[in-house]
Amino acid sequence: MTVPHLKRIHHVAYRCIDAKETVDWYARMLGMTFTTAFAEDKVPSTGEDDPYMHVFLDCGGGNVLAFFELPNQPAMGRDASTPAWVQHIAFEVEDEAALLAAKAHLEAQGVDVLGPTWHGVFKSIYFFDPNGHRIELAANIGTAEQYAELKRVAPLMLEEWSRTKRAPRHAQWLHEEPKA
Known part of the structure; x- marks a missing residue:
């Protein structure tokens, strides 16, 4: 048996409340580019009747963040047994100046931002998207x-x-x- 050789993460997918609002927010707040949308009434992998909108955002560097809007499913929640600070999506920015500029931009848009927080070899800021997902922006500062x-x-x-x-x-x- 051969262990697969992975090239990169193709995409990471999360659930969203509203696909359009999510796409607009990530473009406005983080400069991501909306690249692709798939919508189906039946789930291709299972055949279940469960309409969805699946959107893809280019995060830069070949990285893709995706979301599913699932209108027929119960309201989305989060794992109540896991603290809110644990599950998050982290993106790297160029340097500390870019981190501080991002913080100023987000705050000017009315987003509550925590940090910068020092982590020894990087500094981070934290905030939540409109779906309740915690987002981290990190700037490497280590040698x-x-x-x-x-x-x-x-x-x-x-x-x-x-x-x-x-x-x-x-x-x-x-x-x-x-x-x-």
Whole structure:
């Protein structure tokens, strides 16, 4: 048996409340380009009678974010057992200046934005789309040496976490924000 060789993520799909509102919001707030729409009355993979609109947005770099509007399904919700900060979609921006510009743009559009939050090798801002999905914009600020060290200690950290269920401190420097 051969393990598949993956090229990239083709698309990631989420549910939305209103496909048009979602497409318009992502174009206006994040500059994404609406590229494709599929609409069916029957689900091709299962044959179920369940009309839907499936929209695709170009996020840049060959990345595609997609949404399904499902008008005959119960109102969408979220996993009540998972904190709202856990499930999110993260997009990379060019640098810290672009992150701050994005924050200003979003806030000028009336979006509540949290951050920037320092994560050692990147800074992020957080906000919610009109469907309740948490969105993160991240700007990398780490050095090549820091990323190499994180890769080196990743297996050690995962092994320790598996045993203890407590945060390993193999990369303690990540938790010490530099003084300005």
